[in-house]
Amino acid sequence: MPELRKDPILGRWVIISVERGKRPKDFPPVIHKKKGGFCPFCPGNEYTTPAEIIAFRPEGSEPNGPGWSLRVMPNKFPALEPGGKITKSGEGIFDKMSGVGVHEVIVENPDHFLSLSTMPEKSVEDTLWAYFIRLTELKNDPRIKYVLIFKNEGEAAGASLEHSHSQIIGLPIVPRTVRDELQGARNHFDMKERCIFCDIIYQELAEGKRIIGENEDYVALSPFAPRSPFETWILPKNHEAAFGPRQKSFKPLAEMLQRILKQFDALLESPPYNYIIHTAPFSEEQSEYFHWHIEIMPKLTKFAGFEWGSGIYINPTPPEEAARFMKGTF
Amino acid sequence: MPELRKDPILGRWVIISVERGKRPKDFPPVIHKKKGGFCPFCPGNEYTTPAEIIAFRPEGSEPNGPGWSLRVMPNKFPALEPGGKITKSGEGIFDKMSGVGVHEVIVENPDHFLSLSTMPEKSVEDTLWAYFIRLTELKNDPRIKYVLIFKNEGEAAGASLEHSHSQIIGLPIVPRTVRDELQGARNHFDMKERCIFCDIIYQELAEGKRIIGENEDYVALSPFAPRSPFETWILPKNHEAAFGPRQKSFKPLAEMLQRILKQFDALLESPPYNYIIHTAPFSEEQSEYFHWHIEIMPKLTKFAGFEWGSGIYINPTPPEEAARFMKGTF
Numbered sequence: 001m002p003e004l005r006k007d008p009i010l011g012r013w014v015i016i017s018v019e020r021g022k023r024p025k026d027f028p029p030v031i032h033k034k035k036g037g038f039c040p041f042c043p044g045n046e047y048t049t050p051a052e053i054i055a056f057r058p059e060g061s062e063p064n065g066p067g068w069s070l071r072v073m074p075n076k077f078p079a080l081e082p083g084g085k086i087t088k089s090g091e092g093i094f095d096k097m098s099g100v101g102v103h104e105v106i107v108e109n110p111d112h113f114l115s116l117s118t119m120p121e122k123s124v125e126d127t128l129w130a131y132f133i134r135l136t137e138l139k140n141d142p143r144i145k146y147v148l149i150f151k152n153e154g155e156a157a158g159a160s161l162e163h164s165h166s167q168i169i170g171l172p173i174v175p176r177t178v179r180d181e182l183q184g185a186r187n188h189f190d191m192k193e194r195c196i197f198c199d200i201i202y203q204e205l206a207e208g209k210r211i212i213g214e215n216e217d218y219v220a221l222s223p224f225a226p227r228s229p230f231e232t233w234i235l236p237k238n239h240e241a242a243f244g245p246r247q248k249s250f251k252p253l254a255e256m257l258q259r260i261l262k263q264f265d266a267l268l269e270s271p272p273y274n275y276i277i278h279t280a281p282f283s284e285e286q287s288e289y290f291h292w293h294i295e296i297m298p299k300l301t302k303f304a305g306f307e308w309g310s311g312i313y314i315n316p317t318p319p320e321e322a323a324r325f326m327k328g329t330f
Numbered sequence: 331m332p333e334l335r336k337d338p339i340l341g342r343w344v345i346i347s348v349e350r351g352k353r354p355k356d357f358p359p360v361i362h363k364k365k366g367g368f369c370p371f372c373p374g375n376e377y378t379t380p381a382e383i384i385a386f387r388p389e390g391s392e393p394n395g396p397g398w399s400l401r402v403m404p405n406k407f408p409a410l411e412p413g414g415k416i417t418k419s420g421e422g423i424f425d426k427m428s429g430v431g432v433h434e435v436i437v438e439n440p441d442h443f444l445s446l447s448t449m450p451e452k453s454v455e456d457t458l459w460a461y462f463i464r465l466t467e468l469k470n471d472p473r474i475k476y477v478l479i480f481k482n483e484g485e486a487a488g489a490s491l492e493h494s495h496s497q498i499i500g501l502p503i504v505p506r507t508v509r510d511e512l513q514g515a516r517n518h519f520d521m522k523e524r525c526i527f528c529d530i531i532y533q534e535l536a537e538g539k540r541i542i543g544e545n546e547d548y549v550a551l552s553p554f555a556p557r558s559p560f561e562t563w564i565l566p567k568n569h570e571a572a573f574g575p576r577q578k579s580f581k582p583l584a585e586m587l588q589r590i591l592k593q594f595d596a597l598l599e600s601p602p603y604n605y606i607i608h609t610a611p612f613s614e615e616q617s618e619y620f621h622w623h624i625e626i627m628p629k630l631t632k633f634a635g636f637e638w639g640s641g642i643y644i645n646p647t648p649p650e651e652a653a654r655f656m657k658g659t660f
Contacts, residue, residue: 001411002429004503012506015409015429079345079636079644081331092533093526094554099332099345150635158634167635173334175640176342196423203422224424276639297638304488305480305497306409308627309606310505314409 003318005225009184009196014225014313022229022316024325027300029269030154034113034162040076041107041163043068050074053104054133056126070126071107072134072168078103079169086143086172100143102170106130107163115153115164115270117261125254127166131277132244134168139282144170146178146281149243154272157299174281181278182290189289197291198239200224210323213330217246218256222319222326228301229317230268232260232326234294241287243279257294263326264298271298333648335555339514339526344555344643352559352646354655357630359599360484364443364492370406371437371493373398380404383434384463386456400456401437402464402498408433409499416473416502430473432500436460437493445483445494445600447591455584457496461607462574464498469612474500476508476611479573484602487629504611511608512620519619527621528569530554540649542656547576548586552649552656558631559647560598562590562656564624571617573609587624593656594628601628 003016040048043066051064052073061067074082080101087098108116109123116124131149138147151166152158159165174182188196204210204221212220212232220234234256236246246252264271275296280287307313333346370378373396381394382403391397404412410431417428438446439453446454461479468477481496482488489495504512518526534540534551542550542562550564564586566576576582594601605626610617637643 001414002409004427004429006425006427008423008425013503079332084331091554092537093338093529094533095336095338097334097336099334148636148639150639152634158632169636169640171640171642173343175642177639177641180641199423203424207422224421274635274638276635278639295638302488303633304482305604305606306478306499308604308625309478309480309507309608310499310501311507311510312501312505 007223007225008188008200010180011184012225012227012311012313014227014315016225016318017314017316018318021318021321023321024230024267026316027229027268027271030156030272030299036112039112039161039163041071041105041161041165042112043110046071049105050076054130056130066110068110070109070123070130072104072130073107075103075105075167080171097172100172102138102141102144102168104134104168106134106166106168108165112163115261116151117258117265117270119164121251121254121258124258125250128245128250128254128257131166131168132250135243135279138168138170141170143172145283146171146174147279148175148178149277149279151275152272153274154299157272157274159272178278178281182281182284182287185289185291195239195289195291197235197293201235201237209320212323212326213256213259215252215256217252220256220260220326220330222323224319226315226319226322227313228297228299229315230264230298230300230322230326231315231319232296232322234260234296235291236293239288239291241280241290241292242285243277243292259330260296260326263328266328267325268298268300271300273298337553337555338518338530340510341514342555342557342641342643344557344645346555346648347644347646348648351648351651353651354560354597356646357559357598357601360486360602360629366442369442369491369493371401371435371491371495372442373440376401379435380406384460386460396440398440400439400453400460402434402460403437405433405435405497410501427502430502432468432471432474432498434464434498436464436496436498438495442493445591446481447588447595447600449494451581451584451588454588455580458575458580458584458587461496461498462580465573465609468498468500471500473502475613476501476504477609478505478508479607479609481605482602483604484600484629487602487604489602508608508611512611512614512617515617515619515621525569525619525621527565527623531565531567540653542653543586543589545582545586547582550586550590550656552653554649556645556649556652557643558627558629559645560594560628560630560652560656561645561649562626562652564590564626565621566623569618570622571610571620572615573607573622590626590656593658596658597655598628598630601630603628 056070057068385398386400387398
């Protein structure tokens, strides 16, 4: 008998096939080899992208030329546009707003053929720093209410260029998914005076069966009600609402993130994936009830009419099983 | 400048690229040719599926053998299982429920190579009758709280078998998407004593720019805040909360649905698509605030990290433009 499970934060149900759980080798590998060819993110082609916002490069090397180890620039085809004022208007029953915002790209390493799982750990650490630097900087733009940091790896997961990169979108609204998560966390806090994420971490560490690994600062786990097989979350063990370094370092987080991605590669033949940094909106960075974390989802199943119509996800791999496979390297 | 638009029912924002709107030919066609080969849904192979629940077949023809024009059977690999009681339990902070429910398949026509757009209109009409008959029957199962009726056409839209079919899933909960829609509609009714869908239809018919077509009973339109290019809704013009025939006939609805799917084929080279029947839960079938409708979404864009993290969809085709193309045949 399958099991319906509810995510305690969002109230989102998923259907877990408990008995005939799919194991890693049951998922057909998604071919996802990099072809190469002309790439605007490769060193030497800097002139084909908008001018860089920041770059990590040796002293003395020229902006917008080679030599960098990481580069952040505006997206050439942005979803939202940075120039202009936010205008809000109605159209009878409908509401709209000008699409003001920022859309940036972070090229994590100059090598076209590396991915976040195969590049030097230092590049992953630098990537997290770049996220933090841009997040902090974008706080100064009063038009931006929320900054979404995410990565699409592989074409099937929505990456339109194969050179590994992350994206940052600064939005003039706090998006619905974030609001729902905040609201769920607030409801729990109102009832219990406790952070729901802290409660989850406490229970998961005590039970152990969905824990993938931990270090001094972070824990990686398979959530109780995952939308997709091998969905993995990384959370700071101590309560923190907003994404940032611990004790001025991103090394422990980079190490854990890369270990998880390497384990995906080993188990699932370098699957396409998405990850998203869930952080508090600027106005709630000191929140007692929200707890930042990273949600990573390999793209192994299709979402179709049922998911669209119900918001319920069908997941053929129980998280207890996924955790057992994932904890291999820890 | 792109435009942020809000769906008035769900409060869901989308980003519409107003200026560089993508036209039908800008979407690379998704190859979606049927290969044939052994098919459990083809006549003669009835023995390979679970026994039929209902079938439209000439008098005297034997159940579970050829001769049928439409066939409904349990899904061989159901997401939920019909036997057993609903048991609900907790696991510390987490909640779960046994996965009791029904999962049925409707094979709309015996011909393997036809799709809903190319089969005789009578088959489309019969399909709508089959939806209604099963929906009505499943009301008698007290464990079922909601019945989701949907169709995935084409592999990219999640169809695992190429012989055209629809699916019915009876759920032991009212799913989140339906609850959100009900809540949005209820909020509007509480403020205005009017159905929000009726209000939308009124405004859209008055303005005309997002109307695709209408007949005496139904209107087809591009919604103001569509998630995907060429998303199309069909709504009954008169207020009705629950899916059903008008004046004992599904002919006008079948005619309109097929016309829209034919126009997708013509404009977008037979794209994969999903559609979902949004109907009121059994307990609210007389609701003054909910209004049943069909939402049809061709699969032309990818949903990735941004959509997962924000719940905001990026749509490169303004609905006014989509409606202009879609109204071609009306």
